[in-house]
Amino acid sequence: MPELPEVETVRLGLHRGVAGRTVGQVTVTHPRAVRRHEAGGDDFAARLTGRTVLAARRRGKYLWLPLDSGDALTGHLGMSGQLLVVPGDSPLQKHLHVRLRFADGGRELRFVDQRTFGGLLVVPGGEPVPPLIAHIARDPLDPEFDDDAFVARLRTRRTGIKRALLDQTLVSGLGNIYADETLWRARLHGERPTDRLSRPAARRLLAHARDVLSAAVEQGGTSFDALYVSAEGVSGLFEQSLNAYGREGEPCNRCGAPIRRESFMNRSSFSCPRCQPRPRAV
DNA sequence: AGTGACGCCTGGGAGC
DNA sequence: TGCTCCCAGGCGTCAC
Secondary structure, eight states: OOOHHHHHHHHHHHHHHHTTOBEEEEEESOGGGGTTOTTOHHHHHHHHTTOBBOOOEEETTEEEEEBTTSEEEEEEOTTTEEEEEEOTTSOOOTTEEEEEEETTOOOEEEEEESSOOOEEEEEEOOSSOOGGGTTSOOOTTSTTOOHHHHHHHHHHOOSBHHHHHHOTTTSOSOOHHHHHHHHHHHTOOTTSBGGGOOHHHHHHHHHHHHHHHHHHHHTTOOOSSTTSOOTTSOOOOGGGGOSSTTOTTSBOTTTOOBOEEEEETTEEEEEOTTTSOOOOOO
């Protein structure tokens, strides 16, 4: 599941692979992939054709490619989306939805997405952030992330810590995997109320989020299967560094207690029952 | 305004 | 073998 480290790995590959190049032919083979482009697939293609890609940028889990027209090709990978930079004669992927060929005839950009939660669209304004993405908070690795503001906002929330970590308007980039890893490192249960966290505890939580995200970026992200790969098709290596996520029944790497799995928001949360005790019921 | 529930999707695996 | 059911979960939308 692409979260910040995976999306950042893709962004780096896009920057290397398509920045400075001019778009040639654009083909949309699955309309759902461009459903957020309200003017439709033909307009989507027309706004890209002949434009030059200036860079590859990211805010949270969103990616965008600013164009010389002032628009930006914007995308979200959702659960299973991939943006691949591959030779034009490579085999067509089963869930290939959008193809961007370039005027130079070199490698092409492909959007592949099994579950189609992701998508692409062209929006006006790529600098500093497309308005479409303005509601997404900065991520903890962003040099302009405001630690004090985060701590203050977190403590005014009336919800559980994990819910807050997953709220992309509060802090971006964390999904289920890295939220669980952050909580394990911080020795906090995800259902601890945000408004009862001390300022130092909130700061420690943020520091752990930062540590786990930067370690995962260095490893190229987490790949459970072929669904997540970099733009060059390479798997990430962080899975072997996971301490909580997906480790139900395996011993905690700190205390040896078997990692537990709990149901949360119709999905799973993994934590150590000893290091991360459930909060007492209110 | 903040909070939380819901629906969108497909493939793989478990169970029968 | 083949069917059904369940699970993975990010995010926009909507109700309260």
